[in-house]
Amino acid sequence: EIRRMLQEADAARIIDPEDAEQLAQAVLELRADPEAARERARKGRKWVEAGYVRDELARRMLRFITRSVEPA
Numbered sequence: 001e002i003r004r005m006l007q008e009a010d011a012a013r014i015i016d017p018e019d020a021e022q023l024a025q026a027v028l029e030l031r032a033d034p035e036a037a038r039e040r041a042r043k044g045r046k047w048v049e050a051g052y053v054r055d056e057l058a059r060r061m062l063r064f065i066t067r068s069v070e071p072a
Contacts, residue, residue, distance in 0.1 A: 008047070011041070011047060
């Protein structure tokens with residue numbers, strides 16, 4: 001699920017778990033291009049603010065509960 005979320009947000013470079021070579025390469029890429037790293041951070045923050053702030057989560061939960069208990 002975390003992988004899907006990060007891909008959706010385009011907020012991270014996805015690597016295979018437990019792959020030290022991919023991890024090292026990702027770190028080197030970020031170090032070589034700090035602006036790309038900042039851009040991914042901005043995208044991640046924007047994605048979280050758009051869909052995962054408490055007020056929005058509460059509204060979503062209320063809509064879900066309301067739909068769940070409404071008579072068919």
